[in-house]
Amino acid sequence: MFDIDKWQEIFNSIRRHKLRTALTALGVFWGIFMLTLLLGAGKGLQNGVEYQFRDDATNSIYIRRGVTSMPYNGLSKGRPIQFYNEDFDYLADNFKDIDHLTARFYLTGDQTVAYGAKKLSFPVRAVHPDHKYLENTIVVEGRYVNPIDLREFRKVAVLGKTAKEGIFGEDEAIGKEINIGGLIYKVVGIYEDTGGENEMRVIYIPVTTAQKIYSGTKELHQLMFTAGDLSVPEMKKIEERIRQDFAVRHQFDPKDEKALNMFNLAEEFEQFQNLFGAIRIFVWFVGIGTLFAGIIGVSNIMLIVVKDRTKEIGIRKALGATPYSIVSMIIQEAVFITAVAGYLGLMAGIGLMALLGSMEVDYFRNPQVHLGVAITATIVLVIAGALAGLMPAMQAAKINPVIAMKSD
Amino acid sequence: MIQLKDIRKAYQTDYTRLEVLKGIDLDIKAGEMVAVMGSSGSGKSTLLNILGILDDYDSGDYQLDGTLIKNLSQTQAAQYRNKFIGFVFQSFNLLPFKTAWENVALPLYYQKVDRKDRRDIAMEYLRRVGLADWAEHLPNQMSGGQQQRVAIARALVSQPKVILADEPTGALDSTTSYEVMDLFKQVNDEGITVILVTHEHDIADMASRIIRLKDGMIDN
Numbered sequence: 310m311f312d313i314d315k316w317q318e319i320f321n322s323i324r325r326h327k328l329r330t331a332l333t334a335l336g337v338f339w340g341i342f343m344l345t346l347l348l349g350a351g352k353g354l355q356n357g358v359e360y361q362f363r364d365d366a367t368n369s370i371y372i373r374r375g376v377t378s379m380p381y382n383g384l385s386k387g388r389p390i391q392f393y394n395e396d397f398d399y400l401a402d403n404f405k406d407i408d409h410l411t412a413r414f415y416l417t418g419d420q421t422v423a424y425g426a427k428k429l430s431f432p433v434r435a436v437h438p439d440h441k442y443l444e445n446t447i448v449v450e451g452r453y454v455n456p457i458d459l460r461e462f463r464k465v466a467v468l469g470k471t472a473k474e475g476i477f478g479e480d481e482a483i484g485k486e487i488n489i490g491g492l493i494y495k496v497v498g499i500y501e502d503t504g505g506e507n508e509m510r511v512i513y514i515p516v517t518t519a520q521k522i523y524s525g526t527k528e529l530h531q532l533m534f535t536a537g538d539l540s541v542p543e544m545k546k547i548e549e550r551i552r553q554d555f556a557v558r559h560q561f562d563p564k565d566e567k568a569l570n571m572f573n574l575a576e577e578f579e580q581f582q583n584l585f586g587a588i589r590i591f592v593w594f595v596g597i598g599t600l601f602a603g604i605i606g607v608s609n610i611m612l613i614v615v616k617d618r619t620k621e622i623g624i625r626k627a628l629g630a631t632p633y634s635i636v637s638m639i640i641q642e643a644v645f646i647t648a649v650a651g652y653l654g655l656m657a658g659i660g661l662m663a664l665l666g667s668m669e670v671d672y673f674r675n676p677q678v679h680l681g682v683a684i685t686a687t688i689v690l691v692i693a694g695a696l697a698g699l700m701p702a703m704q705a706a707k708i709n710p711v712i713a714m715k716s717d
Numbered sequence: 718m719i720q721l722k723d724i725r726k727a728y729q730t731d732y733t734r735l736e737v738l739k740g741i742d743l744d745i746k747a748g749e750m751v752a753v754m755g756s757s758g759s760g761k762s763t764l765l766n767i768l769g770i771l772d773d774y775d776s777g778d779y780q781l782d783g784t785l786i787k788n789l790s791q792t793q794a795a796q797y798r799n800k801f802i803g804f805v806f807q808s809f810n811l812l813p814f815k816t817a818w819e820n821v822a823l824p825l826y827y828q829k830v831d832r833k834d835r836r837d838i839a840m841e842y843l844r845r846v847g848l849a850d851w852a853e854h855l856p857n858q859m860s861g862g863q864q865q866r867v868a869i870a871r872a873l874v875s876q877p878k879v880i881l882a883d884e885p886t887g888a889l890d891s892t893t894s895y896e897v898m899d900l901f902k903q904v905n906d907e908g909i910t911v912i913l914v915t916h917e918h919d920i921a922d923m924a925s926r927i928i929r930l931k932d933g934m935i936d937n
Contacts, residue, residue, distance in 0.1 A: 314832055325814035624810045627771065629799020629827040629875070631792045707791065711762075711771050714810050 319642045329617065333610045333643070334650035337690050340603025341651045344596050344686050345658025345678050351592035353665065353676025355585050360674050367578045368539060369443055370548055372532040372555075373570035381562040390559050390568050394520075394527040397437075399558070406536045406547060411437035412529040414519045416490070422512070423488040424476045431472045433489060433512045435519030443533050444502060451483045451498035458515040465518075467498040469509030489514075492522065536575075544575040596686075603690050608697030611643055615701035622705045623713025632706035639702040640695050647694040651687035658683070718878060718910045719745040719768065724777035726763055737763045738774070739933040745912065747878070750905040752921035753914045755930030761914050762883070764930065768912065769802055769881045770794045782878050799827050803872030805913075807884035809864040811856040817867045818843060818852040824875040842870040846900060862893035869900055873909075880904060882913035886920055898923050 323330045377388045397412050414435035421430050440446070441453050449470070458465050466489065473482050473496075482496045494514065502508040520527060536544060548571050553563050561568040622635055662676045705713070721743040727736045737760045745751055755761040766772035767779065770786055779786045781801055789797065803824075804810075811820045822839035830838065843849050846866040856864050865885060872880055882901065886894035898920060905911045913924065921927050929936045 314826060314829075317832070318826070321819075322814070620810075621812055624812060625823070625827075626795065627769075627798065627804050627810070628824045628871070629795050631795040631827075633792065634827065709766075709772060711766055714806065714808075 336606035337650040338654040341654030349662040349676040349678045357672040357674035369535040371572040378567035379562045392529040409439040409442040410534040411440040413531040420490040435516040465497045466494040467513040471509040604693040607694040611698035623710040626710035635706040643698045647691045718747040720780040722778040750911045752924035759930040760933040803877040805882040807887040879910045
């Protein structure tokens with residue numbers, strides 16, 4: 310294997326037979342390149358979609374208020390549905406599977422936030438303490454909104470990292486008082502969110518405080534909850550029960566899809582999971598097909614290469630080449646060419662993937678190839694090429710040199 | 718140098734058995750220059766293949782320089798060919814993608830001669846056939862006579878006991894043929910046994926002995 314002479318023979322042969330070498334190499338290169346691309350693109354698609362879900366609890370249901378689209382019990386259609394604290398309590402009391410429940414109260418538009426001479430504007434959401442589980446909020450300093458805040462209508466604020474840096478820069482923020490929309494709030498916590506910069510602009514305040522100050526009613530704008538590790542059909546059942554119960558509470562037709570706007574993340578997520586299962590199978594199917602095409606291509610070329618070299622083999626034999634030296638020369642050359650071409654294909658594929666990975670596209674993100682899989686595929690191709698060359702090479706090494714020399 | 722005793726060889730086809738050599742007894746001494754003649758089908762090519770250890774025989778004994786050449790494995794045959802015999806063919810049989818000196822050096826590669834020495838030795842032999850200036854040329858850049866001289870240099874480079882030449886002048890014009898034959902004579906003068914197959918009488922006449930084959934037998 311490390312016989313310098315043999316390698317010189319091989320390099321000499323490669324140099325003098327550029328077309329033959331290029332054709333063999335191209336088959337392997339293309340096979341591995343396409344396979345790498347295919348596996349990477351599949352993974353990129355999956356990463357992209359999982360990224361879209363990353364900052365939300367995946368087993369959750371969001372309930373938004375809708376407008377009735379059917380008349381019911383003498384009430385005309387086009388009636389907006391309102392949520393109140395009673396709806397929140399109803400969910401908390403009657404659904405044992407709910408483990409984190411929160412409502413949202415939105416303040417209209419962004420609020421002007423003032424601190425010292427600084428004036429900035431940020432969105433403000435009024436929430437329950439459990440809200441942090443629904444948005445995968447990570448409190449990095451201080452604390453989140455807590456039940457005592459709600460009970461005592463405290464004017465406290467939890468700032469996202471972006472908002473905090475905007476207002477305070479590098480300075481300490483906890484305990485400081487800021488002016489939100491004309492009222493003074495005390496900063497009690499800083500949070501991070503995997504959802505990105507925009508998600509971290511939001512300022513959270515207690516829901517009861519907001520109701521008292523901004524509406525004077527017990528109104529809520531949205532209800533959200535997670536339900537532990539319930540299966541998708543179980544989630545679906547809860548969704549249906551809520552629709553039935555709310556239809557009674559709010560006097561709308563249970564068949565009226567528009568009255569409640571229910572968004573079942575678990576179902577959504579599962580659909581994507583299923584889609585990925587299918588894509589994965591498809592990718593493997595095509596990948597194995599590509600690999601087979603590569604194997605057949607390489608085998609074909611090896612057969613032609615050996616045929617092409619029959620006369621040369623005869624001459625070498627007459628000059629004292631042993632069958633072993635002939636077979637090993639052909640196989641070593643084949644293995645060398647396929648290995649180098651496979652490696653280049655792998656690198657080209659990974660390179661292109663890195664290029665694609667640097668692009669910001671929705672639902673496509675960080676495409677990557679399982680390196681082990683790609684290397685295995687290359688090795689399979691190299692071995693296939695060697696095996697495909699082995700049979701005809703052994704045959705050729707056995708034939709009478711006189712006959713071999715007469716072939717053209 | 719070469720002793721053949723009752724060598725027989727037959728080719729079996731699907732329907733018939735064709736006896737090509739029907740008991741050849743032959744004794745060639747070291748340093749002889751022998752021409753083998755015979756019409757086509759007389760078995761002269763088969764005989765040359767057996768002498769060159771390129772082909773097996775069915776029965777009899779073949780001694781080459783005191784070694785019995787019989788029932789050899791492919792690897793042993795290759796080693797003996799490399800050690801004892803230099804071939805020259807009618808169609809030169811140079812590797813087209815190798816230069817003149819690389820062609821000449823090829824048997825040395827199979828003899829496992831050191832890499833650095835191979836070029837020097839090959840150049841030395843190219844000089845002896847008068848083609849030192851053509852060392853870097855590819856075969857298709859040379860004339861037939863030049864190619865055959867490269868082939869002779871290649872046959873000599875492994876310092877064989879016997880040179881086997883199969884119609885070495887068959888593809889050359891008469892002037893070039895005589896030049897090539899002069900080269901064979903020089904080689905022979907150095908003590909190397911030369912056996913050449915030919916059907917040209919003027920070529921055969923330059924040998925010290927002529928063996929005529931007829932229907933698989935030596936015809937005296």
